[in-house]
Amino acid sequence: MAVIKAENSKPSSEGNTDVTRILKIQLGVTVVLAEKQLSLKDVLMLKPGTIIEFEKQADSRLDLIANNRKVAKGIAVKKGERFALQVTNIGDVKDTVRALGEK
Numbered sequence: 001m002a003v004i005k006a007e008n009s010k011p012s013s014e015g016n017t018d019v020t021r022i023l024k025i026q027l028g029v030t031v032v033l034a035e036k037q038l039s040l041k042d043v044l045m046l047k048p049g050t051i052i053e054f055e056k057q058a059d060s061r062l063d064l065i066a067n068n069r070k071v072a073k074g075i076a077v078k079k080g081e082r083f084a085l086q087v088t089n090i091g092d093v094k095d096t097v098r099a100l101g102e103k
Contacts, residue, residue: 027100031074031085032063061088069099 034054064072064085074085090096 027066029071030065031076032065067100067102069096069102071096071099 034056036052036054038052061073062076062085063070064074064087071091072087073089074087077084077086
């Protein structure tokens with residue numbers, strides 16, 4: 001589970017506890033490096049050392065997915081010894097909230 005630290009993410013009204021609770025909901029997020037369709041035969045033939053080539057350029061932006069919806073794009077960076085995503089583009093907040101609520 002990713003931990004996102006955002007500044008100024010508190011609601012402006014302290015009496016709005018519903019919004020406060022909603023903002024505390026934990027979402028699983030996924031960073032998509034690349035995607036490709038493989039035949040069942042190709043999948044069954046995979047072995048250690050197999051290289052799968054993708055159409056996506058190595059320096060392309062990566063998609064950040066939450067609730068099966070693309071919410072942002074970013075670039076892969078290293079933070080200490082860990083992989084991280086530096087967000088470069090974010091979708092419209094209203095569209096993102098609406099999409100996250102859909103099933």
